[in-house]
Amino acid sequence: MPAPILRPADLFAAADRLPRVRLAHLPTPLEEAPRFAERIGGGVRVFVKRDDCTGLLLGGNKARHNEFLLGDAVDQRCDLVVWGAGVQSNNCRQTAAGCAKLGLECRLYLSRGHYSTEPQGNLLLDYLVGAHVEFTDAAIGPELDALLAAKADGFRRAGRRPYVWHRPRVVPLAAVSYVVCVAEIVGQLAALGLAPSALYVSSSGATGAGVTLGKAVLGLECPARLTCPMSWPWPIPEAVAADANAAAGLLELPHRLAAADIDADEGYIAPGYGKSSPAGREALHLLATTEAILLDPVYSAKAMAALIADVRAGRYAPGSALVFVHTGGVPAIFTDPAEVLPEGL
Numbered sequence: 547m548p549a550p551i552l553r554p555a556d557l558f559a560a561a562d563r564l565p566r567v568r569l570a571h572l573p574t575p576l577e578e579a580p581r582f583a584e585r586i587g588g589g590v591r592v593f594v595k596r597d598d599c600t601g602l603l604l605g606g607n608k609a610r611h612n613e614f615l616l617g618d619a620v621d622q623r624c625d626l627v628v629w630g631a632g633v634q635s636n637n638c639r640q641t642a643a644g645c646a647k648l649g650l651e652c653r654l655y656l657s658r659g660h661y662s663t664e665p666q667g668n669l670l671l672d673y674l675v676g677a678h679v680e681f682t683d684a685a686i687g688p689e690l691d692a693l694l695a696a697k698a699d700g701f702r703r704a705g706r707r708p709y710v711w712h713r714p715r716v717v718p719l720a721a722v723s724y725v726v727c728v729a730e731i732v733g734q735l736a737a738l739g740l741a742p743s744a745l746y747v748s749s750s751g752a753t754g755a756g757v758t759l760g761k762a763v764l765g766l767e768c769p770a771r772l773t774c775p776m777s778w779p780w781p782i783p784e785a786v787a788a789d790a791n792a793a794a795g796l797l798e799l800p801h802r803l804a805a806a807d808i809d810a811d812e813g814y815i816a817p818g819y820g821k822s823s824p825a826g827r828e829a830l831h832l833l834a835t836t837e838a839i840l841l842d843p844v845y846s847a848k849a850m851a852a853l854i855a856d857v858r859a860g861r862y863a864p865g866s867a868l869v870f871v872h873t874g875g876v877p878a879i880f881t882d883p884a885e886v887l888p889e890g891l
């Protein structure tokens with residue numbers, strides 16, 4: 547028997563049965579971008595799901611994630627959070643913000659990579675909300691994950707109760723929050739008498755797992771196009787499907803995805819994670835100058851570049867409603883103006 551198609555209200559209720567803290571401004575607006583749509587051509591309609599406006603210290607997808615992650619931490623009576631990613635991590639910035647709001651100590655271990663450790667952009671915000679920051683040369687991925695586990699062990703031995711970034715636990719919980727986001731989108735479009743012809747989002751992880759699962763559970767026939775900001779040392783479709791399935795388990799849903807259900811495009815990463823691309827800069831300037839909506843060069847601009855390329859390739863019929871899930875990341879534009887300014891400025 548095929549898994550049932552659920553209504554948005556069913557998904558809101560299923561998510562509310564999990565431990566959750568309210569941190570994000572929800573629902574975020576779904577804003578049409580008509581001047582932008584006209585410029586990219588093809589007669590399509592573009593709707594921006596404004597998850598850059600989730601609040602929690604300048605918005606982004608991690609405000610939604612943290613409702614369930616920090617909900618889990620509070621549920622487990624943890625007294626500090628051990629987290630890590632790159633120096634300019636949006637994830638760490640919004641986790642630090644959630645910790646400040648909930649009165650949890652926040653320990654961040656930030657991988658230097660190619661970044662300056664000058665306090666600016668996301669890093670400046672980490673300091674402002676009182677996170678304890680340490681820099682490391684451990685690479686993002688398995689090496690940094692192992693360092694975080696070791697740090698958490700040290701805190702445990704000292705009698706503390708750390709909540710630690712542990713991929714198998716936190717990614718499915720974070721994905722749940724993007725099932726909720728798709729339920730919001732479906733309701734918002736239905737109020738306009740529309741259904742989405744495609745969903746676009748920057749992700750090679752939790753956000754994409756949630757969006758793809760949400761699409762399946764709500765019975766949307768459209769593609770959910772994940773533009774990967776980075777590659778991992780594991781195959782992304784398999785990992786995203788596994789995380790989506792774990793999220794379905796948390797929501798007590800019978801739906802299951804296979805790797806073939808994951809539409810993840812690793813073709814927009816160049817010139818590398820954390821660096822802007824010409825197509826991303828074009829997308830950033832086009833959306834800023836037509837709609838006054840800012841994208842970030844690392845994540846959302848590359849995902850919007852994918853949407854633009856697909857429209858220009860004639861992939862969608864005129865009148866199609868394309869939804870771009872804006873995952874935030876805007877503090878990054880203040881770290882290196884040369885990465886975002888148009889030529890000649």
Ligand SMILES: Cc1ncc(COP(=O)(O)O)c(C=O)c1O
Binds near residue numbers: 846
């Ligand atoms: C602005 C922004 N967009 C997208 C993503 C990707 O999210 P996920 O890790 O859920 O794939 C991130 C991750 O840090 C992000 O900061």
